[in-house]
Amino acid sequence: MTKYVKYVDVTKCDGCRACMVACKNWNDLPAEPTEFLGSVQSHVKTTADTWNVLQYIEHENGKGDLEYLFRHSSCFHCTDAACEKVCPENAISYTKYGSVVIDQDKCVGCGYCVQNCPFEVISLKEYKDKNGKEYRKAHKCTMCTDRIDEGLQPACVTTCHTGAMEFGNREVMIQKAEKRVKEIQGRYPNAMVYNPEGVGGTHTVYVLAEKPSVYGLPENPKVPTSAVAWKDYAQPIGKMMLGATTMALVGAFVTNKLFNKEGKGLDENGGGSDE
Amino acid sequence: MVEMNLNRRQFLKLSGATAATLAVVELGFNEKKAYAKSKEFKIAKATVTPTICCYCGVGCGILVHTKNNTVVYTEGDPDNPINEGKLCSKGTTLRQLYTSEKRLTKPLYRAPGSSKWEVKDWDWMLDTIAKRTKDTRDSSFVDVENGITVNKTERIASLGGAALDNEETYLLAKLMRGLGVTYLEHQARI
Incomplete structure (x- = not known):
């Protein structure tokens, strides 16, 4: 299956925030009024009801000039996703397109994914059921997997009028990103493709104008070792042990039964033994 | 010792039930069906x-x-x-x-000098607008100015909107010129 990538060229972004609104519009997410943050940025970071946030960064470049940098920030859809690794309920999974999605039916709101996401894009939302009991669910960008299923592009990409975002085949998008970096290096000497290897590459690939740290991104994000140990070793062993225990119990029960039956003789229905 | 008096049929039933329970548990069957999976494609059949x-x-x-x-x-x-x-x-x-729940769904009228809005029906609204437009126009109409025929009123102005299409702007301009309005403006003069 073709893997898809959302390509974000931050140097083409004009900060109009249509991607933020388009996301809310498609996913029916409620507005989250915020206080003035001291800049044009509306929200500090992504939340359970705001799956993408446009960052506005005032950065002094090497020449002492002010650069006004924008970045559409949302889930990276990692190839090796820490959230998927730590989820104890297997509620987080990869789709055939490469996006990472949360199954709301399976999510129990434990928050491990929130703690382990290297990019801090997952958040919990609190709900109340009809008995007033509180429960929580984790939410984040789905890369509009429901739209991709129907042959449409993600809502944020569809609305972007500067062409800062594009959606397509992974290889094509990465080539495009590498080409674009060469074009802009004259103005932005630190420009780079952000597709970090530590998480196996991502399905949101950025052309950044500055070093990742300028955008508050980790230079080399990694899936926590404990997460790998949990998902790839502890959980399968645990499952195996559970299976073995069950088998042992059933076995013991059956043996016990046979043993008892033998002692008492067969009843009219035939019993369980032909020994 | 409590003796478990199971015959073969009962035993099979019991193990069947156990297996079914395990299967259901293992599949992550969730009673919280509030988040029902009934989510069909949002714009299907729209x-x-x-x-x-x-x-x-x-x-x-x-x-x-x-x-x-x-x-x-x-x-x-x-x-x-x-x-x-x-x-x-x-x-x-x-x-x-x-x-939006903030949207107005009925015409509201604020009388001159009043501090509150009243709900009026469309018939009253349109009749009142027509009557007052005519009154203002008739009382302020200038036929001749400095010996030149002008046929104008300077007490009325028109402000068009960006959503108007060609045909609507044509009709609007024609109506306003007919009334003698000279202050014909448009909101989208960027």
């Missing part, structure tokens, strides 16, 4: 109507998806040559023009 964005003078095309008597989604019209499916953040909110 009626799609093309429209023009009402906010600025660019005139972007928008597709309005309606279902069950409400607007479920709006998106830039990819076939429109003006915006080719793209929209700005304001145009993207167009759906709220219909769905």
Whole structure:
């Protein structure tokens, strides 16, 4: 299956925030009024009801000039996703397109994914059921997997009028990103493709104008070792042990039964033994 | 010792039930069906109507998806040559023009000097607008000014909106010129 990538060229972004609104519009997410943050940025970071946030960064470049940098920030859809690794309920999974999605039916709101996401894009939302009991669910960008299923592009990409975002085949998008970096290096000497290897590459690939740290991104994000140990070793062993225990119990029960039956003789229905 | 008096049939039943229970538990069957999986594709079976964005003078095309008597989604019209499916953040909110609870659904009237709004019906509203327009125009009409025939009124001004199309602006201009209005303006003079 073709893997898809959302390509974000931050140097083409004009900060109009249509991607933020388009996301809310498609996913029916409620507005989250915020206080003035001291800049044009509306929200500090992504939340359970705001799956993408446009960052506005005032950065002094090497020449002492002010650069006004924008970045559409949302889930990276990692190839090796820490959230998927730590989820104890297997509620987080990869789709055939490469996006990472949360199954709301399976999510129990434990928050491990929130703690382990290297990019801090997952958040919990609190709900109340009809008995007033509180429960929580984790939410984040789905890369509009429901739209991709129907042959449409993600809502944020569809609305972007500067062409800062594009959606397509992974290889094509990465080539495009590498080409674009060469074009802009004259103005932005630190420009780079952000597709970090530590998480196996991502399905949101950025052309950044500055070093990742300028955008508050980790230079080399990694899936926590404990997460790998949990998902790839502890959980399968645990499952195996559970299976073995069950088998042992059933076995013991059956043996016990046979043993008892033998002692008492067969009843009219035939019993369980032909020994 | 409590003796378990199971025969073969009962035993099979019991193990069957155990297996079924295990299967259900293992599959993550969730009683919290509040988050029901009934989520079908949002714009499936929706009626799609093309429209023009009402906010600025660019005139972007928008597709309005309606279902069950409400607007479920709006998106830039990819076939429109003006915006080719793209929209700005304001145009993207167009759906709220219909769905917002802050939207006015009845004509409101504030009498001169009054501090509160009253709900009026459309007939009263249109009749009153027509009557007062005529009164103002008749009482302020100038036929001749400095020996030149002008046929104008300077007490009325018209402000058009960006959402008006060619035909509407033609009709509006014709009506206003007919009344003698000289202050004919447009909101989208960017």
